[in-house]
Amino acid sequence: MKLKDDKKVIQIFQSALKLVAKKGLSGVTMGDISREAGIATGTLYVYFKSKDELINALFAACRENSVKVSFKGYNPQAPFKPGFRNIWLNILRYKLQNFEETVFLEQCYHSPFITVDTREKAQQLSAPFYELMERGKKEQLIKNADTGLLLTFMIGTMNELVKQTHYGSITLNRTKINVTFDLCWDALKS
Amino acid sequence: MKLKDDKKVIQIFQSALKLVAKKGLSGVTMGDISREAGIATGTLYVYFKSKDELINALFAACRENSVKVSFKGYNPQAPFKPGFRNIWLNILRYKLQNFEETVFLEQCYHSPFITVDTREKAQQLSAPFYELMERGKKEQLIKNADTGLLLTFMIGTMNELVKQTHYGSITLNRTKINVTFDLCWDALKS
DNA sequence: AATATAAGCGAATAAATATTCACTTAAAAA
């Protein structure tokens, strides 16, 4: 098996994501993925021992990437609200531009493909988000409620928003994005 | 094929839901479902032409049921906020108590199993929710933002909340439920 | 250049899964 940052691995990942978004995790076969990636089915097995391993690796890569992108430009010394807003926009932008990843991660949530180990590692990546909320609470800008609850509120909204946007029942523009941030902020602010 | 409100159909649906929540839509086979339901695999085909049809029928049934339950006790003549709160609690209670359904519906969202036709029929069932929000806006209790946006906000929060609750990162009690409703109301109120 | 090693291929095989069907059992009608 080759290294994970190989060009071809990225290509395989991209193809898998595209297909999952289109056909659901249920409907994607190794044959589909190889065809989409323009390689032979056997080649997939040069890079991954099994379909299982492919999916788990993709899941881990997506999670990692998504957290990294979220905190881009975040400075803990700068004032809270603009920093929070920046992260919020980062997440939304990321989810919108990488819709396939969003769908994939959501589908993985209840999938038997994802192992306990992969799941736990993913959970640990949420730590920065918890810290962010804790900071907001300490500065008395955010309601003094359960941190998990507050995060859930913030993330759930975005997931649904992105989903509805992609399925056409909502068309987002700059104004609507601002409105949505305000909704979110009004909910969380103390 | 037999009638849809048959006892056995309910039993099949229940088994399918249970398994989807546990193994994801991807991991459930007709063999699994029949075993869980305590019937022979062949018998499934007495009730449904194919797996495809079974999934679509289950999806339709879940959506219908969920809308019906949401509006239980709603009186358009009564004041808005308590009525809204009642619906909000109905939905949350329903999603918590029927977690399998919640998971199933979410998994179906991007699944190739669900046909365009089934999808459209499901969408039409959302009408009462739109009307509810419109009423709130008319009475100037709810922000004058895009109705779809407001609904998305409300529903997304709940889905994520229910998910996190079931996976143990949040433990809900009466107080937390009240807090969460307040978060939601603070977001939506004008 | 000659040799060795790795990457890539895709038809062939193995495993999993949906679906059928000849048959049995139960229920309804005569």
Add this chain to the structure above:
DNA sequence: TTTTTAAGTGAATATTTATTCGCTTATATT
């Protein structure tokens, strides 16, 4: 009770899909 019809069965079949493997092609090493 006898006959007819429907429901239920689960092993057998068909289909789909993951995985392997002998082979070819490219890349690296000597």
